[in-house]
Amino acid sequence: MTKFNRDTAQWQELDREHHIHPFTDPAALGKKGTRVITRGEGSYIWDSEGNKILDGMAGLWCVNVGYGRKELIDAAHEQMKELPYYNSFFQTSHQPQIELSRLLAEVTPEGFNHFFFAGSGSEANDTNVRLVRHYWDVKGQTDKMTFISRKNAYHGSTLAATSLGGMGYMHNMGGKNASLLPGFEHIGQPFWYLEGDDMTPEEFGLERARELEEKILELGADTVAAFIAEPIQGAGGVIVPPDTYWPEIQRICKKYDVLLIADEVICGFGRTGNWFGSETMGIKPDLMTMAKGMSSGYLPIAAVGMTDEVFEVLNGGGDINHGYTYSGHPVASAVAIANIHYIKGHNLVEKVREETGPYLHAGLQDLADNHPLVGETRGRGLMAGIQLVKDKATRTTFSGDEDAGTICRNYCFQNNLIMRAVDQSMIISPPLTISKSEIDELLEKGKLCLDATARDLGLM
Numbered sequence: 001m002t003k004f005n006r007d008t009a010q011w012q013e014l015d016r017e018h019h020i021h022p023f024t025d026p027a028a029l030g031k032k033g034t035r036v037i038t039r040g041e042g043s044y045i046w047d048s049e050g051n052k053i054l055d056g057m058a059g060l061w062c063v064n065v066g067y068g069r070k071e072l073i074d075a076a077h078e079q080m081k082e083l084p085y086y087n088s089f090f091q092t093s094h095q096p097q098i099e100l101s102r103l104l105a106e107v108t109p110e111g112f113n114h115f116f117f118a119g120s121g122s123e124a125n126d127t128n129v130r131l132v133r134h135y136w137d138v139k140g141q142t143d144k145m146t147f148i149s150r151k152n153a154y155h156g157s158t159l160a161a162t163s164l165g166g167m168g169y170m171h172n173m174g175g176k177n178a179s180l181l182p183g184f185e186h187i188g189q190p191f192w193y194l195e196g197d198d199m200t201p202e203e204f205g206l207e208r209a210r211e212l213e214e215k216i217l218e219l220g221a222d223t224v225a226a227f228i229a230e231p232i233q234g235a236g237g238v239i240v241p242p243d244t245y246w247p248e249i250q251r252i253c254k255k256y257d258v259l260l261i262a263d264e265v266i267c268g269f270g271r272t273g274n275w276f277g278s279e280t281m282g283i284k285p286d287l288m289t290m291a292k293g294m295s296s297g298y299l300p301i302a303a304v305g306m307t308d309e310v311f312e313v314l315n316g317g318g319d320i321n322h323g324y325t326y327s328g329h330p331v332a333s334a335v336a337i338a339n340i341h342y343i344k345g346h347n348l349v350e351k352v353r354e355e356t357g358p359y360l361h362a363g364l365q366d367l368a369d370n371h372p373l374v375g376e377t378r379g380r381g382l383m384a385g386i387q388l389v390k391d392k393a394t395r396t397t398f399s400g401d402e403d404a405g406t407i408c409r410n411y412c413f414q415n416n417l418i419m420r421a422v423d424q425s426m427i428i429s430p431p432l433t434i435s436k437s438e439i440d441e442l443l444e445k446g447k448l449c450l451d452a453t454a455r456d457l458g459l460m
């Protein structure tokens with residue numbers, strides 16, 4: 001970006017003056033200044049000071065094929081020249097979104113053959129709310145309006161997506177529950193390590209799943225439209241439910257005629273070692289939300305996928321009064337197609353499942369076994385969480401000023417490793433193209449930062 005001919009301090013000043021950052025306290029950030037990222041290649045990014053940084057988060061869980069892939073760049077360039085924009089309203093369509101729909105039908109689980117496009121995961125989840133309510137209305141079950149999700153779930157940041165999500169601090173933005181719409185209910189999350197007390201993980205998984213049944217009975221099954229959940233919670237801290245959880249959820253949804261929506265925005269497109277997290281966790285959803293890895297973040301695009309059964313109902317229900325200017329944007333669709341071909345052509349899903357995923361988790365297990373600060377490590381494929389604890393035996397975390405997550409995150413920042421903190425967990429979600437030697441580097445740098453954090457907190 002030398003063409004702009006500004007130095008880092010000038011960029012930081014302009015950023016402070018004119019740019020409002022998402023999920024950030026502007027005043028606090030203004031004091032610290034931002035790190036300006038200028039370039040990416042493979043698993044690495046560079047900042048305006050020339051630092052080479054290992055991106056253990058693949059951007060925001062999305063750059064699945066890594067940075068700088070010519071195939072995706074060329075696809076965008078070619079499509080821009082051919083047809084930079086057209087829509088699919090008013091009896092028109094275009095080739096990239098038709099081809100992308102076909103490809104998605106190929107890579108999604110059996111029965112998923114119909115896709116509605118959006119520009120982001122949040123928009124796609126709004127689409128879920130709109131389409132699912134329409135579905136029940138068409139079926140004549142007009143009271144089935146309420147969505148149930150989980151505390152500490154993340155489903156996006158529009159009003160409907162915020163309401164679907166279970167982040168209290170988001171609901172409370174603008175005043176008490178000002179950002180929580182009516183018709184959205186939340187049950188407990190299946191986070192055994194911190195919330196399971198003296199239950200076994202299996203007992204706890206069943207208990208948390210049965211909260212869904214209790215909630216449905218409390219609200220009345222004839223008022224509940226759908227349950228939405230991530231197969232493995234991402235932004236909540238990479239929380240893998242106990243084995244008993246998903247089968248019980250599936251049983252309950254079926255019993256009470258409640259649609260099951262899998263939010264695959266993070267888990268999709270190879271992240272967990274299968275094309276979709278639903279396959280990894282053995283779930284058969286009715287609808288799926290997809291975004292992020294769908295285009296590896298090169299351009300914004302998202303989708304709601306649905307089974308033939310769900311589509312059959314919509315297909316007989318008249319107008320779908322919903323859509324975005326950029327639904328199925330041709331350039332974003334072309335990039336998503338190139339991205340899926342890249343994932344297939346480089347066998348990334350198999351590589352994550354059989355090679356790099358197990359390799360990463362073996363390294364992490366070593367930390368869980370031997371590091372005083374690490375209570376457990378968890379995850380699937382190339383999606384992992386490291387739980388930081390004060391006391392391993394009692395599963396007690398740090399609190400107050402002893403904010404192990406922030407301390408560790410700051411060490412990562414200083415050591416040119418992107419590893420994000422979610423409360424007292426460190427999160428890893430690198431590009432699916434990461435090599436074993438880059439995983440070694442990630443683990444070595446990660447351990448260095450954990451050691452420094454443990455020393456600061458008096459554990460080493």
Ligand code: PXG
Binds near residue numbers: 122
């Ligand atoms: N569902 C899930 C499961 C997500 O993780 C969204 C929906 C919303 O997608 P969009 O494209 O509207 O952002 C997400 C997004 C974090 C972080 O800090 C995670 C997300 C977004 C921003 C930050 O972990 N996930």
